[in-house]
Amino acid sequence: MFRLKCITLYKGTEKKDYHFSDNAYVYGHNNVGKTALTKVIDYALGSSERLSHAGLDNIDAVGVYLVNDKTELWGKRTVTGEYFYKRTESSEYTLISLDTYKEYISELITDAPDEKAVKVYQKVFDENPTYRSFTFLNFVDEIGQGDLGAIFTRGKEIRHLVRIRNIMDFFFNYENIEKFYEKRMELDAVEFELRQYNDKMNQYTHSVGRVNRLFTELGLSYSDDMQDNYKTFEDFSDDFSRKISRPNDDLVYLTKASHSLAEELKLYSYLENQSQEAGNRKARTERLLSTLHSIIAENVEYAEDVSVITGAIEEIKQDRLILSLADYEVSIAKVRERKKSIDARIALLKSQAVELDYDKTLKMIALLEDHFKIINSAVDISRGSLLTEQAKTLRKEIKDIKNNYSQKGIKDFNNRLTQMYLENDITGVPYLNDDRNEEQFSLAFDPFSQVLVAKHKEGEAVVSYTPGSMARHNHLQLLVYLCMLEYLHERFTSFIYLPILIIDSADQPMEESSFEEIYPSLIETAKKIGVQTIFVSKARPKTVNDTDLIDITTGLNPFHLQSGEITTNENEIEL
Amino acid sequence: MKAGESRGVKSMNDLLLQGEYAEIIVELLNEPYNVNSVVKMVFLAFCVRNETQTSYRNRKTDFVDILLSNLNVKLLFHPDELRNIFEVLSKLKKCGWITTEGGKISILKEFDKSKAENKFLAGCRGKDINPVVEVNKLDDKAFIEEVLRHV
Numbered sequence: 001m002f003r004l005k006c007i008t009l010y011k012g013t014e015k016k017d018y019h020f021s022d023n024a025y026v027y028g029h030n031n032v033g034k035t036a037l038t039k040v041i042d043y044a045l046g047s048s049e050r051l052s053h054a055g056l057d058n059i060d061a062v063g064v065y066l067v068n069d070k071t072e073l074w075g076k077r078t079v080t081g082e083y084f085y086k087r088t089e090s091s092e093y094t095l096i097s098l099d100t101y102k103e104y105i106s107e108l109i110t111d112a113p114d115e116k117a118v119k120v121y122q123k124v125f126d127e128n129p130t131y132r133s134f135t136f137l138n139f140v141d142e143i144g145q146g147d148l149g150a151i152f153t154r155g156k157e158i159r160h161l162v163r164i165r166n167i168m169d170f171f172f173n174y175e176n177i178e179k180f181y182e183k184r185m186e187l188d189a190v191e192f193e194l195r196q197y198n199d200k201m202n203q204y205t206h207s208v209g210r211v212n213r214l215f216t217e218l219g220l221s222y223s224d225d226m227q228d229n230y231k232t233f234e235d236f237s238d239d240f241s242r243k244i245s246r247p248n249d250d251l252v253y254l255t256k257a258s259h260s261l262a263e264e265l266k267l268y269s270y271l272e273n274q275s276q277e278a279g280n281r282k283a284r285t286e287r288l289l290s291t292l293h294s295i296i297a298e299n300v301e302y303a304e305d306v307s308v309i310t311g312a313i314e315e316i317k318q319d320r321l322i323l324s325l326a327d328y329e330v331s332i333a334k335v336r337e338r339k340k341s342i343d344a345r346i347a348l349l350k351s352q353a354v355e356l357d358y359d360k361t362l363k364m365i366a367l368l369e370d371h372f373k374i375i376n377s378a379v380d381i382s383r384g385s386l387l388t389e390q391a392k393t394l395r396k397e398i399k400d401i402k403n404n405y406s407q408k409g410i411k412d413f414n415n416r417l418t419q420m421y422l423e424n425d426i427t428g429v430p431y432l433n434d435d436r437n438e439e440q441f442s443l444a445f446d447p448f449s450q451v452l453v454a455k456h457k458e459g460e461a462v463v464s465y466t467p468g469s470m471a472r473h474n475h476l477q478l479l480v481y482l483c484m485l486e487y488l489h490e491r492f493t494s495f496i497y498l499p500i501l502i503i504d505s506a507d508q509p510m511e512e513s514s515f516e517e518i519y520p521s522l523i524e525t526a527k528k529i530g531v532q533t534i535f536v537s538k539a540r541p542k543t544v545n546d547t548d549l550i551d552i553t554t555g556l557n558p559f560h561l562q563s564g565e566i567t568t569n570e571n572e573i574e575l
Numbered sequence: 576m577k578a579g580e581s582r583g584v585k586s587m588n589d590l591l592l593q594g595e596y597a598e599i600i601v602e603l604l605n606e607p608y609n610v611n612s613v614v615k616m617v618f619l620a621f622c623v624r625n626e627t628q629t630s631y632r633n634r635k636t637d638f639v640d641i642l643l644s645n646l647n648v649k650l651l652f653h654p655d656e657l658r659n660i661f662e663v664l665s666k667l668k669k670c671g672w673i674t675t676e677g678g679k680i681s682i683l684k685e686f687d688k689s690k691a692e693n694k695f696l697a698g699c700r701g702k703d704i705n706p707v708v709e710v711n712k713l714d715d716k717a718f719i720e721e722v723l724r725h726v
Contacts, residue, residue: 287692288594292666294687295597299670309590 001069001530002109002499007040008063010076011559015063018550023523025544026536026552033556034536035142038504040556041534042139044077045498046102046132051079058559068108075101102130106496114494117174120181125166134497136164137484142504146473148452148466151480155450168447171488172409180401187394194387204379207371214364214371218242219352222344226375233372237365242352254346261339265332272328279323286316409491410447417483418442421476424521429514431472445480452476470509475518478506482522486529501526502534516541589659596656596663598691599623604673604682608707611680612715617660618646618722619707624656625649626695631706638706639713639721646725678715 009016018026018037028034039053044064051062061078076084076093083101084093096104106113109131121129136154144153155164170177211229215222219242220232236242293309296302421443422436435441439457444464446452453464467473481501488497507515519541526533540549599620603610610616622645631641650657667673674681690696699705713721 284692285591288591288598290594291597291601292590292594292663295663295672296666296670299666301669302666305590308587312587312590 006065010061028552140503207374638709
């Protein structure tokens with residue numbers, strides 16, 4: 001199990017060690033460096049912030065000694081931001097990059113990290129997660145305590161809000177996120193293939209168009225069948241000779257025929273429009289009469305109207321039947337086809353009349369050869385529509401998954417949180433006893449907004465409310481942190497979060513007697529879920545073992561230049 | 576058309592107009608409109624049928640003024656439409672679909688759920704602020720006052 005065993009302050013050849021047990025308790029009165037210690041721990045664990053807290057002057061570096069069941073790691077970070085590590089105590093420190101430093105610490109958290117979960121996170125949130133991404137769950141800072149509207153003290157800043165929201169989405173909606181990831185991977189593959197296919201198809205379409213134009217320029221007969229075109233091209237490239245048009249391909253005759261067909265097309269289009277409009281009008285009339293018929297059908301008083309309407313509807317049906325028999329679309333398509341063929345012959349005759357330049361012809365043959373190479377390479381035309389359909393289905397599924405948010409994780413979490421708060425051995429805490437007596441009391445934490453509310457029964461309804469008392473707020477806040485770590489311990493066993501909770505001055509709003517009772521209960525829960533705790537406080541509960549106690553009443557930083565003044569004037573400098 | 580021969584073209588036109596108004600009135604009687612006043616039904620149905628703007632686009636105010644402005648000239652030239660609206664209401668009543676008492680309409684039987692083909696009503700469907708619903712918020716007295724401003 002990952003444990004932070006020691007923190008060291010370095011100054012030249014001198015150093016000061018602080019050793020931590022599994023449930024360390026750092027004790028010291030005001031302005032001795034309690035908060036500074038939490039900053040040192042955070043800094044040693046790779047925080048992006050500088051080590052600028054008051055009282056941490058005149059030190060060169062901070063060190064951290066980490067262990068798990070199999071191995072150990074010494075890390076060191078200078079105040080100028082250089083990282084070092086060593087694997088054995090007797091060896092020398094080696095300079096490494098921040099990424100490697102974080103990687104080595106991650107390796108201590110878990111032997112076999114849940115790589116799939118990491119990949120899912122990377123893919124869905126477009127961010128490479130490290131244990132640093134989740135340190136807002138490890139530090140309960142003094143500033144921000146007791147605020148049920150923003151449970152995580154490090155989650156208040158706007159820059160963290162969106163990230164924490166994503167992280168909560170990941171933790172509480174993992175099933176869907178996982179499915180989402182799989183579908184996204186599938187979609188990526190389909191889209192990649194589709195892109196390749198589209199590139200090929202674009203080339204193919206472009207080449208077909210170019211062949212058509214080049215054939216026209218060369219005066220070759222173009223067909224819709226590319227095999228025929230290729231044969232024509234091969235024949236032409238052998239002897240450069242074009243087939244002479246058949247005798248009936250008289251340009252005058254063809255032009256007249258094309259003109260006549262154009263007139264025919266105009267007439268058919270007019271008839272088609274008229275027929276369509278007549279059909280729509282009759283459909284509307286039938287609909288309106290049917291509506292009226294359905295209203296008055298059962299009343300004998302309107303028998304005459306009903307009979308007229310029935311007759312009219314019958315007549316409309318017959319008319320529509322007759323209209324439907326005239327299929328203008330087929331006729332128009334046939335005429336268009338004929339006209340297209342005649343126009344192609346006209347274009348051919350026209351181009352054959354043009355004199356061909358030898359060099360230009362050779363160039364066009366080379367171009368045609370190139371285009372036929374693309375056309376003759378196998379392009380599965382049906383594949384495109386299949387891939388488009390697949391991508392469309394996957395996009396729809398992804399959208400459905402996004403919208404289908406499961407509340408089960410949050411519900412389980414809140415049940416456990418309520419149980420953790422109410423069901424324990426604490427008896428002497430007044431607000432807790434009050435809550436136990438409330439009918440249907442429960443806690444509801446919304447991980448996305450980071451808001452915690454309580455619920456109880458008022459009359460017949462269960463209503464939400466914000467409970468009072470700063471002490472209660474702090475107690476609940478600590479339980480949310482523990483409950484989150486328990487939730488991760490159960491559901492994300494091998495994920496890269498630090499199993500540690502560092503709490504700065506949690507006892508401040510509580511009465512001493514209350515904290516005496518709450519502290520062992522918190523420690524007990526932490527032990528059960530394998531989380532190391534470091535309490536930092538100016539109170540010293542009787543239940544704290546000597547082995548857990550770290551007394552910093554004489555000051556955290558022995559190298560602090562004004563350490564002598566602190567004991568005499570507390571208000572001047574915060575150490 | 577045989578109907579035209581037996582009853583005259585005018586009667587067939589009346590039946591078609593009644594069919595159109597029947598569709599509109601049935602939709603106005605149902606959700607989300609629930610128009611339950613004879614007075615409001617008569618003028619709303621008239622305005623809906625004669626509304627030429629099929630969508631009010633992003634309009635969020637002045638629905639009463641805009642919709643009822645259709646009464647202005649159109650009612651002068653199409654007074655027969657009112658007769659047909661009353662005829663439809665009468666048919667609905669006599670055939671046991673609705674009942675009217677003291678100017679209030681109550682639905683007795685469920686209508687077919689199909690929606691009217693009217694383009695304006697189609698444009699109103701799914702709008703966050705439905706113009707007809709907004710106009711229907713007026714009570715009878717206020718509605719008549721608004722109507723009088725436009726006729």
